[in-house]
Amino acid sequence: MEAPHAHHCGTAAGNGAPARAGLPEVVVRRYDQKVPPVPLIDEAKALLVVGLHADRREVQRRAREKGMRIFFVNPEGLTENGAFKEYPIEGAREGDAVVRGQAIPMLARLCEQLNVTL
Secondary structure, three states, X not given: OOOOEOOEOOOEEEOOHHHHOOOOEEEXXXXXXXXXXXXXXXXXOEEEEEOOOHHHHHHHHHHHHOOOEEEEEOXXXXXXXXXXXXXXXXXXXXXXXXXXXXXXXXXXXXXXXXXXXX
């Protein structure tokens, strides 16, 4: 597959958001499958995890087995009734990078730092 940018390769895993952004996507929020069928390609050096849902943990495990670094983007909580409720990432392991923040501003900042124009 031809990567849209030198910094991205493979397919995005998500629940519809990557496709809305124009990226090829494998939907991981499938309740009829135990293991999401997310392909991990050899050229990839890292896995970017946006969100903290349990349905991504198997994908992270497979990526670690391939020696890939895991990067999380998540505020580690959510706002309910005007109050922030802590919800730490359960799947993070030693050596993973955790960026605490909302997905869109953090991904926009990452694109800016990599000189990627969407």
